[in-house]
Amino acid sequence: MGESSAHSMSKCTELTLNRDAVIDTDRISNLPDSLLYHILSFLPTKEAVATAILSNRWKPLWIFVPTLDLRDNCCKKPISFTYIVYRVLALHIAPSLRSFRLTWYSPCNSFHLDTWIHAALTRNVQELHLEIYLNGGQDDSHVYEGEYFKLPSSLYTCKTVVVLELRGGILLDPPPSFQFPSLKILRLSKIRYGSVNSISTLISGCPVLEDLSVVRDCTNNGISFKIKVHTLKRLHIGFKSYKPEPPDYNLEIHTPALEYFRFSGHLRNILFHEKLAHLIEARVDICALEDWTRVYEIYYGDRVFKLLRALNNAKFLSLFPGDKECIAFGSIYPSMFQNLVRLNFKVTPSNWHVLLALLLVAPNLEVVDLNKDYDNENRLCWMELPDAPGCLSSRLTTFNFGGFEKLEHEVEFVKYILKEARALNTMTIKIPAKLSKEDVFETLSMFPRLSTTCLITVEKGI
Known part of the structure; x- marks a missing residue:
């Protein structure tokens, strides 16, 4: 009888513990409202609303979340989604x-879009992200040719x-006089401009701007604009063109x-009016079509080197100066x-000679x-390695080759690094699957090294 009673008590305790453990697994619901609002703010609004079905605890939470992320699903009827947004x-x-x-991909009366944006502005919105394609997005050439949505005038009076x-x-198409007194980050990607002065006019109304990104489709030639912002710390410029002739634009930069400076795309005329004395990082990715470099090779190469010379104060440089023979013209x-x-x-x-x-x-x-970014030696543009010692940085500690x-020429270059890099600590060589790690390592190990602490590692690449 005592054993039976003890067994029953043990089962009861086990059940109680298991029940408490199940209840305790939903610890997230016991978090304070403010923290749950923060968690839900990382979800699209559709998913945040869906959490209301979890329990009564979750049902009212989404209506207090300080973010709204409304995404039109172009597969659904736009009328029904318009109702959902309202x-x-x-x-x-x-x-x-x-x-x-x-984010909107369906035909829609501009009145609705104006109303929704105005609703955000009246709530002192701090971050406003708009991506709108009223005719369903871009075509195969990555250029949008549909109806354009004109931003409401109320946007240009937003102070927050x-x-x-x-x-x-x-x-x-900003008005002649307006101001975004709090705007610090501005990103413009493949939008349409009402006039040639639209960008300059917009920037002039941003007195505390620190981060600017402008990515343009060069559908029209003769583009000319200025970026003059004394507070600007980060700038990204991108020019994309899918036309048979090279883009024609002139950009003047007063910053x-x-x-931080980044350029990507097709390079034409870029002029920096001041020395970039505070530049820390620069990223340059040049792209040119084959026909451009064959017809315009001389001036194209000169512009690549002109841009590089303007960035010579950078501490960190990421560079793809192009893969065409045009780079042979000009000098750093x-x-x-x-x-x-x-x-x-x-x-x-x-571009081996640019690296050297x-x-x-x-x-x-x-x-x-x-x-x-190649697998053969066609059109190899090479510069002879210097014979005199001391030409390579005496501070080089890390060398990676993917x-x-x-x-x-690759073997000769690696051999040169080992012979001249006095402070080299690590050399990591990534090879394709067709090569043997042991064979490559044996080859590299035979070369003389100026550094007595250099560790060579050979890895299979992705």
């Missing part, structure tokens, strides 16, 4: 919005927006406080990259990351 805005009662994101991102089929000299400590370079047969020239003008270089295939 319904969400009516139920959502957060007094202010940290972020409002609207800190981040403004505009993408797609949006028409930017004396710039710390007389610029010295005295501050450069890290170089990330994408090498092709046509950079190594000779960067006396404080510490890290070199190479990534190879895509090494034991081609003759």
